[in-house]
Amino acid sequence: MTRFHGTGFMTLVSRPSRPPLPPTVSLLTRVAARPAGRAATLTIEHWSPPMRQPNRPNPFDAKLTRRSLGALAGIGAGLAAGGLLGAGAASAAFTPGTWYHLQSRYSGLVLEIAGSSTANAAKLVQGNRTYANNQQFRFVDAGGGYYRIEVRHSGQVLDVYGKSTANGADVIQYPSNGQTNQQWQVIDDGTWLRFVNRNSGKALDVWEWSIGLGSRLSQYDSTAGINQQWKLVPAGAAPASGNPTIYIASDSTAQTYNSSVYPMTGWGQRLGGWTDANTTVANHAIGGRSSRSFIEQGRLTTILNAIQPGDYLFVQFGHNDASTGNPERYTSPADYKMYLRDHYMAGATARGATPVLLTPINRLDYNSSGQFNESFATYADKVHELVAETGVALIDLGARSRAYLNAITPARAQSQVFMHLAAGAYPAYPDGLADSTHFQDFGANQMARLVSEGAKALGGNLGAHVR
Structure with missing residues (x-):
């Protein structure tokens, strides 16, 4: 079992890539690569969705703790290989092989394969959680601290289309072939997770900060924006309805x-x-x-x-x-x-x-x-x-x-x-x-x-x- 920060349930929840400045924020992070005693400090209380303001640099960018899920699995060896260390005690568990809903921090929606398609190259989009199998994913160890993300209904894995390294390239499903564009590093951003593609070095991203149903997922420069942050929610039966x-x-x-x-x-x-x-x-x-x-x-x-x-x-x-x-x-x-x-x-x-x-x-x-x-x-x-x-x-x-x-x-x-x-x-x-x-x-x-x-x-x- 690999462990990382969380808040009791696991979902992929996203945050936009090029957000307006959040008003305030609170989180203490320490980057091991820096000299001892030099802590990167950031106060985070609240964040807000984009307000139709001009794009401005994200104050979170490149300042949050980055911790490889693979590094946490192997503690000493993993930390040495990754060269990264995060602060705080682990409070949630990630279990390879367990099925999860991946919920976006920004939109609150979950990831799904469009139309429940089983076809090669069907797109990854976001939608309301329905508990269907096209919204369930598990992590399969690909070695070196990377994982393939398998879709339950089709048996295919998440793939950056055409092995692209460009910003905005679609993320799709495709039969597993061992290529690096199908391998993802899981980075702990404190309470949230980020998924970085091995081939491109870019993060899974809700394109253009969309909150719309059916909005596409892409890859984009890793900014630790909230449209790139996720929680894992264990898949299970739909809750009883009628209690709003x-x-x-x-x-x-x-x-x-x-x-x-x-x-x-x-x-x-x-x-x-x-x-x-x-x-x-x-x-x-x-x-x-x-x-x-x-x-x-x-x-x-x-x-x-x-x-x-x-x-x-x-x-x-x-x-x-x-x-x-x-x-x-x-x-x-x-x-x-x-x-x-x-x-x-x-x-x-x-x-x-x-x-x-x-x-x-x-x-x-x-x-x-x-x-x-x-x-x-x-x-x-x-x-x-x-x-x-x-x-x-x-x-x-x-x-x-x-x-x-x-x-x-x-x-x-x-x-x-x-x-x-x-x-x-x-x-x-x-x-x-x-x-x-x-x-x-x-x-x-x-x-x-x-x-x-x-x-x-x-x-x-x-x-x-x-x-």
């Missing part, structure tokens, strides 16, 4: 708060009370984030790395996008629409999950007649445009919350729903509070009810899991 997870990407109006700030509560914190026992709510909402900064800080990536076919991604932003005086948050309505479409919607759809857009929830803002004004109308309009253009699922939370607030009157909305508190009423607020954006526990529960009712109205599997 609702992921929430949002701001402080939906956030989960601790008891120290009670009664402040987010609607996402209370949504689980409006779903059945078979549904999980994964609330990733966090205060102060816009549709853009949520992506830039890697929070959407965290969701997309976990979301599965049959799950749902609820997306509600707008409050912080409209913060014109805060450049870290402000997002123009046009860019807001683009981020929703190209990142949240596309990311969820590519993984077999269902995106659900929510219009911005209403604030405590009413006119002289006591009727509530629409909050962030320009941003709500962009959501409605996407619904009209794409048919994406919609919960019109802005309209639903406004109708509810109008029904209970501004006075009750202020005293019961929003964080307008009298001095001394709660230990956390000895001087009281006048906050027209955030919710008391009662108000958050009512907003969660409105979200649930909107989900129920959508019908289908989602509607069956809410009340």
